[in-house]
Amino acid sequence: MENVSNGNRNPLEPFPVLLGLALVSLMIPVPRPAFIPSMPWKAELAISAVLATASFALLFRKRRLFDQTVRTSTLQKLILGAVLAFAAVSALSVTWAEFPIAATHHSLVWLSYFCILYFAYRWIAISGSLRTVTIPFVVAVTIVLALCVFDLLTFESFAEFEGTFRIRYARFGEMAVTAGPLLLGCAIADWNRKRAGLIALFAAAAWLIAMLSLSKAAFVAGLAGFLFVLFGLLLFGRRTLRTRSIAALAVFASVTIAIQFGTVYLTAVPSTANYISGEADPTRSTSAMRIFTWTIGLEMVRNNTPLGVGGDNFGPQFNDSRLSYAARNPDDPSLATAEDYLVERAHNEYLQIAAEFGVLGILFIGACLLWFGVTLAKAVWTQKGRVSPVLIGSAGGLVAFAVSSAFTSFSFRAFQNGVVFFIVLAVFVHSIRRVGQSNSDPSGGPEKAVSEGFLVRLRKLSALPFAALFLFSIAAGASQYYVLLGEKARSQSEAEAYFRSAIGLHPENTGAYLAYAGRAGRSGDTRLAAELYRKAIDNGLGVTVTYSTLSKAYELDGDRDNAERALAEAISIFPRSVFIRIRYALLLEANGKGGESAKQFDAARAMDLKQANGWETLIRDGMLKAHLRAKEVGDSTPPAELRPNNAIYAYADEQIGPSSPAP
Structure with missing residues (x-):
């Protein structure tokens, strides 16, 4: 059974709790001007402050994270190299982007993502525990759910509050469905019943956030992620865990049905299913907006195939592609869409990456999806009938994020969601290092040798992207x-x-x-x-x-x-x-x-x-x-x-x- 919590005191305390608080920093109201452009800074400020401080603290107090060598397989090196290469391409795009400051923001975010992935993986491998990386999820999920329920119970007129409410919680719905499947996998993996039950409650809280946020994308993505975990364990997990998996599936179905019907018949709030069916949104204006944005996004890819328009330049360059499309299709009725709406993102992360980075972006997307599919298939084939719940749980979180990224404007553009994704990815990367290894295999654990070479010195610069x-x-x-x-x-x-x-x-x-x-x-x-x-x-x-x-x-x-x-x-x-x-x-x-x-x-x-x-x-x-x-x-x-x-x-x-x- 994987070590979800080894019982040792966490030398990183209180940073996991602080990171959890930083993940929900967007909830903190701050004075703002009348018009807010697409220049996010609040989540980046809070999260980077915590991570930079933690990096400096570890550098001067706990050097194991920087000095100790951890073996990595070819599959692990491939994904680490791909993320680092994409961050480098993002940095290079500053030289050709029409809006270099926006491209600079994108490159700093992705360099931070790489550091989060790399050091979260190293910490899990060295400590042998998932406690440090799951505490931020627990803190964030608890706070968001509490605020969401409070808002639903205290609004006077949902019709007046609807738009604000859905915008406020949709971005956290994506974060919740990325973390929730991993928490569910941890709960099923833990033999301590009390602790497993507590972790399962936090997984349920994540699913409640997705449903109560009324976000269609979060709901569909959550269904994909949680069902991936539950059916994955039933089909490929250990037989000893099937009873737990069946019980979890029954609870999941009951909670989902209860929330969908309960909100409709007991409150004035429509269910997410009502929005998907069109009953709560008969105009389907948001769907029409997405389709139009995708149409212009494809035009941007067509016009900038070699290099793209540069990181975070999709919004500022949207009108250029709209002009090009309008010149070729002047009578298209959809061109009446969004004449008073500032289109900042593509509502499809794959399309936006392709538009901003051209061929290299398309190759990055394809390589990552291929890597995930091959790695997961190899894990399932190697561990026939005994696939780790943590591996399946982390894979479920990645699946949920991938599904959500096809429809939302958040994905990696919402820094807190990207941070959660890369922590979950680190868990997945760590889980696959044990594929095909026995418990006695020494390569399954960290090496004790300390490297004083170039890599160690390079790791000690990890605080720089955060700073x-x-x-x-x-x-x-x-x-x-x-x-x-x-x-x-x-x-x-x-x-x-x-x-x-x-x-x-x-x-x-x-x-x-x-x-x-x-x-x-x-x-x-x-x-x-x-x-x-x-x-x-x-x-x-x-x-x-x-x-x-x-x-x-x-x-x-x-x-x-x-x-x-x-x-x-x-x-x-x-x-x-x-x-x-x-x-x-x-x-x-x-x-x-x-x-x-x-x-x-x-x-x-x-x-x-x-x-x-x-x-x-x-x-x-x-x-x-x-x-x-x-x-x-x-x-x-x-x-x-x-x-x-x-x-x-x-x-x-x-x-x-x-x-x-x-x-």
Whole structure:
């Protein structure tokens, strides 16, 4: 039986508990500006701080992790080498990425992932215990479940709270279904009944988080991961554990059915099954959004096959691929999707890696999936009828993460989820080192020899990626804080100083340009506002609302040519946007270009007559007349139902600085 806990005092205490707390650091509310761009820093800051401190502490107090040699097989070296090579490619992508700071973030994250995988594996091999690597999961699962249940019990109206709730807990649902199968495997492997029962409760808590989060991807991934473990043990595990496996399967099925039906009939909260069936989301808007994002993602792969666009550059480069796709498919109705939505991720990690790293990314994905399949098959074949529950449990966690990564925007992009994945992968890597070995085989345990060579010195540099990511995250967080101060500043000069500091710390902070532009426009400096809106768009904030506001700033500055160019550019990216075509038609009309204006009016009306009439009346005559026309004449859409709805506020308040695009 695998040693889940050897009973020795953990020399790493209290770092596993601190890491568990850091995994849920996103739950901690912090002041933030009005618009949050895709520049994650909070989880990176907390987790890298814990890991960097732990690395330095081990370096000066417990050198076994760095000095002691542990044998590795060819299969183990292959996955370690693949992850390190991908981190190196990510670092190199800084040289060709249009947004090098984003690529730098990606490379630091993946260097940290490699260190987590390597040293988690070494620690398990040297200590002979999984306690250190499972404690963070237990802490994180406990906190997330407690907060999730508290929120569900205290909300006043679920309809108003639904979006916030699902966004908040979906990212932790993926983390839970990655850790949960491993915890289940540990519970089944442990002969101590009390301890096994306690571990099983934490595995159940992980599954509850996935179901209560209402995330479709987490639910499907959790089913895949947990059922992989249970049926895997029934088919390939030891006969002595089959009773436990059958009991666990019965409990799993009972809890799943109880939660799915209980939430529907006993509460006002729909079940995850209701969302999957479409009963709770009849428009299936999120599914349509995913399909459209995948379509443009494939276009990005097609246009950047050799090298890709660079790490974390998918979001900022999305409009370039959308423009290319629109040029080839101008009449595709799906191009009306996400005209006011800032697409930051592909909602499919495999597609995003392929888009960002081209052929090398595709090879990395294929190599990792092939490695996992071959390794698992070899383990099952070698250990016929006696496959370790911990091996199957860790494999189940990897399967769940792989399934979730095909549908969510989190995966490795959510740092806490990536950390959990690589810890689970370390358990799997350690488990396969014992495949085909007897208990008396000395290679199954750590060697006592100490290497003082290059590898030891290299290991002692392991804290550097964590420290670098920590400093990077401080800069990103400080940039956001300066934006917040700029938004709250009373004087224009004070606000400008804060915004410039924010941009200086993070030149790719699109939120800083947007907030600065809005402040400049409201103060009457329309030329500066136009320059800043242009920079915001060039840094990835190109949605119809910002293009419209950019055009307005040019108009107020007397630059009619650039005002037209801004809207023409928007139409080339969003050819199915009724709003932007009416906006462009009215501008052309005002500039004395009646023929061109008529073409834009006709195109907009052909797409949606009532929407076109609604926007024309709102922009020409204001909110009241648009409302009256929709109510009395009935040939136009009322203002409250116009799309995109966040563009309406620019005409309720004529000042420059409309609401931000949806994140």
